Amino acid sequence: MTKPHTTAGTDFIDHGSDTYTFLQDPVVDALVEVVVELGAETWITRRRMLVLERVMASKGLLAPDLIETYTPSPEDEALWRQERDRMLKSVYAALARRPVRGDAAAERAKGANPPKRPPLNATDLTARAKALGPSGV
Amino acid sequence: MVNIDRGSNGRTPRLPSLDLESQQDFVRGFREWMVTEMDSQIRVHSEELAAHAAAPTGAEANGRVDLDKLRAAYDTDPLIASRLRVWITNQRQMWTGLQGQFSQHRDHYREELDRYDELGPGSVELDPDLAIPDYCRHEIHIQPGGYVGNELAGALYHYGTNSFYMGQNDSDEFHIMLARRVARPEDGMVARVVDLGCGIGQLSIALKEQFPDAEVTGIDVAGPMLRYAHKRAVELSLDVRFLQRLAEDTKLETGSVDLATAFILFHEVPTAVAREICAEVFRILRPGGVFDVTDFATGPMRSAEHPFATYRSWADHQYNGERWREEFVSSDFLAILREAGFVAELQPSKMAWVQPNYVARKPD
Numbered sequence A: 001m002t003k004p005h006t007t008a009g010t011d012f013i014d015h016g017s018d019t020y021t022f023l024q025d026p027v028v029d030a031l032v033e034v035v036v037e038l039g040a041e042t043w044i045t046r047r048r049m050l051v052l053e054r055v056m057a058s059k060g061l062l063a064p065d066l067i068e069t070y071t072p073s074p075e076d077e078a079l080w081r082q083e084r085d086r087m088l089k090s091v092y093a094a095l096a097r098r099p100v101r102g103d104a105a106a107e108r109a110k111g112a113n114p115p116k117r118p119p120l121n122a123t124d125l126t127a128r129a130k131a132l133g134p135s136g137v
Numbered sequence B: 001m002v003n004i005d006r007g008s009n010g011r012t013p014r015l016p017s018l019d020l021e022s023q024q025d026f027v028r029g030f031r032e033w034m035v036t037e038m039d040s041q042i043r044v045h046s047e048e049l050a051a052h053a054a055a056p057t058g059a060e061a062n063g064r065v066d067l068d069k070l071r072a073a074y075d076t077d078p079l080i081a082s083r084l085r086v087w088i089t090n091q092r093q094m095w096t097g098l099q100g101q102f103s104q105h106r107d108h109y110r111e112e113l114d115r116y117d118e119l120g121p122g123s124v125e126l127d128p129d130l131a132i133p134d135y136c137r138h139e140i141h142i143q144p145g146g147y148v149g150n151e152l153a154g155a156l157y158h159y160g161t162n163s164f165y166m167g168q169n170d171s172d173e174f175h176i177m178l179a180r181r182v183a184r185p186e187d188g189m190v191a192r193v194v195d196l197g198c199g200i201g202q203l204s205i206a207l208k209e210q211f212p213d214a215e216v217t218g219i220d221v222a223g224p225m226l227r228y229a230h231k232r233a234v235e236l237s238l239d240v241r242f243l244q245r246l247a248e249d250t251k252l253e254t255g256s257v258d259l260a261t262a263f264i265l266f267h268e269v270p271t272a273v274a275r276e277i278c279a280e281v282f283r284i285l286r287p288g289g290v291f292d293v294t295d296f297a298t299g300p301m302r303s304a305e306h307p308f309a310t311y312r313s314w315a316d317h318q319y320n321g322e323r324w325r326e327e328f329v330s331s332d333f334l335a336i337l338r339e340a341g342f343v344a345e346l347q348p349s350k351m352a353w354v355q356p357n358y359v360a361r362k363p364d
């Protein structure tokens, strides 16, 4: 693992956009997020299928039967489970967050002592989510 | 390790995976849908709401639209609230996708940047001891870590803004056009060019292509942005010098610069700093030198603005981490330039989709 560069990773001031609520009920906000995420997942899949079909057809490999009758190996199953879980996490993330009213969150980020978060470079989004703690503050 | 070299679109390497490319393609498509389909409804709807509000909205005596009245009419409207919701969702989706994938390949990008730091032509001079002011540390447009707090900020900014340019800037087309049409000193002498708030150096690079014999310097507060800028310049074999410094304290010699530029820098700094930057540019320019600024419309220019545009500008400030935008657009930037000593005027925008062009000349 290489080291982060010294000129990056200075503290930054977190904007907390994951806590906004615009609609009557935070759950509705979460649902909209879910729906948009699903849209992305659907398009990602469709676009890959389009590529796949093009590539297979160009190699003379695409017979519909091959796809319909394919039996996954245990390795396939394990990999696909991982893929499925990644998708679930991404689509339903919004439902698992505790909301703060958009105004309050945005005002808080501007205050005299805005919340500061640790540098992102040493972590990934999962670690960041953990650092946020259950209240999102 | 998966192969993350997937060729390039114009000057921009393709994203490191098909899925990420498709996700960003969705983000871009969604954005286009939002600003066309959704906004065509909202335009009409928001005019009606404004007209029905207790006190009519629109240009006030001082040339500024009363935001409180607009907010009273818009904040709780279901269509407008949904527009804010999906816009922030779209924005977050874009950054989450990019940050997720780029951080998976962190070591690869780190090694690449480390390697390019040492290569030429051109150079990048980083200053690990630079005291980064608080106002530069916000997550502007909710970019994860902002410009200074994420070592992959350069790549993130590049691919994130490509979504704003709707795929039409893959080869820096906008920046090249800006450089071609940039204001010049009346005597035509352009030997030293400085691009302030240069970010990933797209304009600096285009200026070097436009003025191949000039010494071109890009200045930015953010190390990660500059490193990425330098890498791109090296790849294009362009000799540009990138310096990690503050635009308000460039440490360049007095009277040494012929042409200075700032593209979409000023709406991201507080007004007090904007004044300092203008004073600094006035200092480093030679008599007859020019400062070419492209940024949002400010002060009196906004009186003709559509009420939803005014509201959206505020929402960008309020929800999209554009911490200083509202302050900037409420100022009178032309007056600020003049106070610094410039002879300043507005030119028609060089770009279809943004903002006027402020051209400021240092008197002989």
Ligand SMILES: C[S@@+](CC[C@H](N)C(=O)[O-])C[C@H]1O[C@@H](n2cnc3c(N)ncnc32)[C@H](O)[C@@H]1O
Pocket (backbone or CB within 6 Å): B136, B147, B196, B197, B198, B199, B200, B201, B202, B203, B219, B220, B221, B222, B225, B245, B246, B247, B248, B262, B263, B264, B265, B268, B269, B273
């Ligand atoms: C919106 S970006 C514009 C970048 C670039 N001009 C472009 O065409 O994309 C604003 C840049 O200004 C930089 N910046 C903000 N405040 C600054 C300051 N006081 N001095 C130098 N750079 C600054 C940020 O780090 C960021 O890279």
